[in-house]
Structure formats: structure tokens, C-alpha cells
Amino acid sequence: MSNGSEQQAKDLIAQAQKKLKSWSLFGPSNKYEDAAEIYEKAGNMYKLAQQWSLAGDAFTEAAKLYKKGNSAKFDGSRAYENAAKCYKRNQPADAVFALKEAILLDQEGGNFRAAARHYQEAAELCENDLNDSKEAYESYQKAAELFLADDSPALANKCLLKVAQIAAEMDMYDVAIDKFEQVAAASVDDALLKWSLKEYFLKAGLCHLCTGDIIRTKQAVNGYCAMDMSFETTREYNLLKNIINCVDNGEVEQFTQCVYEYDKLTRLDSWKTALLLKIKKSIEMEDLR
Template sequence: MASSEEQRATQLLAEAEKKAAGGSSGGFLSSAFGNRNSKMEDAIELFCQAANQFKMAKNWNQAGYAFTQAAEGSRKLDKKHDAAMKFVDASVCYRKADANRAVDCLKKAIEIQTEMGKFSMAAKQHINIAEIYETELQNIAQAIQHYEKAADYFQGEENKSQAAACLQKVAHYAADQEDYMKAIQIFEEIGNRNAGNAVLKHSAKDYFFKAALCHLCVDPLNAQHAVARYEKTFPAFQDARECKLVKAVLTAMEESDVDSFTGAVNDYDKISRLDQWTTQLLLRAKRTLGESDLT
């Protein structure tokens, strides 16, 4: 048996659809007096009320549908911002029940927002889509594409910090997929830019460290040359624990000394816990010595 919220939502949805149908017809006089627009505005309000009642009943598909209808109504009235926001509301609901529909709604919001020149808002929707592909749909290739698109939009709006955050996700996934050169390019680009910025320079070492880890997985000699470049670009990197770890690991790899490799990693981990991504890259580097774990 349907809950009281769902019964109320179904009633509101029927009223909204009736209003919307009436709002799309009528002759010249009704249009001239604004009756058509007034009916559509009423319908939009009813669709939103229905959506919220469906949310209370946890009927996410119907809530998403009602918000979508509200969005389409707003688009017919040329209320573009309202339409985009209602498509986003619909995506939030659909994400709990139908991730593909959630993506479709976000794409409609992006279409409207880019048409309006609201590229930062569109970038945020690309991030939302990327996160859906990361989690619900588990399609990393699509996630990467949308993070890259978000980064493009943020860069166009001179929002470099948000662009860097998106590109860092791309670089992490590139390294996961062993596309190390793409990851290195991104990490070095962000590191070089941050090294010259008084506010962001403290974070440069993190990007250079990640780039160096990728180099370790490709060629130790390249990694050695890269570290020298990073120290020249950002002298403080030389004293960073991350730099010292990379150098210690490089020495161990040159000498094929598994114990020294393991000891350097363990010494670092005692003070600064290694995250999963860093651990994974160090494991790949260590496998060149014929070892499959870091302990």
C-alpha cells in the first residue's frame, strides 16, 4: 500500500500534468493575457511539490521524473537557469535509482549552462557525471573524459585550482592504467605552475613527488634526471621527505638492493602514512627488483 506521501505525490503529479497540458494550448487571447504562462508556472510548482513528496516516500524514480517535468516546463518558459537547476535536482534523485538517467539529466543541465555561458557551473556538472561513472557505473574511461572537460571549462574561467583538482584525478587514473607519460605531463605542469606561485608553492612538492613515482615505474635514470629538474625548479623539494624517499629508492634500484628499498619505504611510512595510490606505484617500481610487496 502506498504511503500517504506517495499518494499525495501522485495526486500532485496528476494535477501538474493537467495544468501543463492546459498551459501548452489556447488561442491568441489566452496567450495575450498570459494565461498559458501562468498555467505552466502553476504546473512547474506542482511538479516540484510532487517531486518533494516522492522524495519523502523514497520513490526516487518518480521524484526524478517530476523534477524533469518541472525542468522542461521552465525551459518552455525560457527560464534557463531554473530549468538547469531542476535537471540537477532530477539527477540527484535518479542517482539513487537509475544512474544512466542521472547522467542524462546532468547533460541537459550542461547544455543549458554552456548556452548561457555559465561554464563554471557546467564544469561542476561534468564533475558530478565523472563521479557517477567512477562509482555507480564504474566506467573510468568516461570518468576521465568528464574530468578533462571540467578542467577545460575551469581553465577557461581562470579557475586554476579547480582545474588542477580535476586534472589530478585524470593523472591518477592515467597512472593506474600505466599511461605514465600522460600522468607525468599533468603532474609536472601543475607542479611547475605552483612552484612559481607564492600561495600555492608549498603544494609543488606533492606534484613533483607523484611525477617522480611515475618516472620510477618507467625508467630509474629518467627519474633521476627528473628529480634534478624538480630541485632546480623548486629548491625546497630537495629537503622534502618525499624527495629523500625517491632518492633512497633510486639508489636501492641501482644497486638491486631489495632490503634498502623496503627500509626506505618503511621509514617514510612510519612518519607519513602512504596512501593506496602511492603504495601501488612503489610496488610496481619494486617489482623490477623481483619483489611483489613492500614488506
């Protein structure tokens, strides 16, 4: 089956190339689109043969040909998207390139939702497969902007939370704070999202503490209580309040204890743990002065 599909793909590519060399009564655009469709069929045959790189190349070639015809924006974007799906298997950098080519066509066609979705997918590849935090950060940010342009605030907020998370990992705490607080403000009056406020406030508060500005941190936490009256009753508020006291008084052991007590009931993830370690180190450094 695999060898048969692969041979069919090769035959289809030969057919597409022959089509491109032929003269057409209907002009060149039809010739390009016809050849593009054949390349797409070849891509699907390569997928059946599990030749993912060759499948991606075939879909990429189809996209380039669609761009030469009259249906570039929709069909070209779709072909690049299919190429990216194939490249994702073992060539994530090529997948990101294909997605960015799709984005150009999406934006030209005013298809902001598709462009945003492709940016989000590119961001996930940069974050998880390529370990490129800067590119992931920028792509999530662009995805959020386009989701907002498409009037999809929930999808935009999901991307903004990723922007905030990565910004903090890159020590861009003010950006992280701004994004967490932006999502929190958008969630205050939404009954379905309000339960997440304590998480956003905790993350923003930890970022504030990492800046070393304790006065601004206290003001921010007071502001969170004003935004959501129930925040003062949460374990997240108590953790922030206790950490602020420990920073104020230079109490490393007490800091360790209050974090331990919180973690016993609500497991801290690696992101929060990394920020808490930075805060603890700042207390220790202050003690040495």
C-alpha cells in the same frame, strides 16, 4: 506523512498533465513552464515521501518541459540538477545522465562554472559508484577545462589532480606526469599551495619510475629541485633518490627497506603503494634477465 506526500505528488502530476492539455491565451511556452513548475512541486513531495526514483523522474519531466518553454537554460539545468540529487540515492547511472543533460544547457547559456561543477559531480559518481575509470577521467578533464575557462584555477587544479591519479591507475603515466607537473608549476609561486609541491613531485616521480625510463626520471627529479629549492631537504626527495638508486643497482631488499622507512613516518596511501609495487616488480623482473 509519507503516504500523504506521495498522494500530493500524484495529484500535482495529474494537475500538470491537465495543464499541458489545456489551451493557453499566452501561447504554448507559458503552458510548458507552468506545468514544469507543478512537476517540480511533485518532485519535492516525492522527496518528502523518500520516493527518490519518482522524485528524480518528476524533476526530469520538469526539465524537459522547461526546454520547450522560454527559460530552458537556467531552469532546465536546475531541474536536471535536482533530478540528479534524487537519483544519486540509488540510481547513479541516471544521476550521471541527468547531470550531462544539465551540462548541455549550462554550456549553451555560457554558464561554465555550473557546467564544470556538474562534470565534476558526474566524475565523482563514475569513479566512486559506477567504477567507470574512463568516464571519470574524461569528466574530470572536461571539468578542469571549464573551470579554467571560468577563471577558477584552484578548482581546475583539483580536477587535474584527479585526472592524473586516474591516468596513472590506467597505466597512462605520461598523462599523469603532465598533469602533476602542470599543477606543480601553477603552485610554485602561491604561498598557500607551495607546501603541496613535494607531494606533486613525489607522485610525478613515481609515475616517471613506472615508465621504466630512468634517465628521464633523473632529469625530472633534478628539474623539481630547480623549481623548488627546498625539495632537496624533504623526505619525498630522499625516497625518490633512494628508489632511483635501487632501480639503477637492482637492489630489491634495499628498495623494500627505504619504502618501509618512509612509510613509518609518512603513511603511504593505496595509490602510491600500487605504483611502488609496480616499480618493485620491474626491479625483480630485471634481476631475472
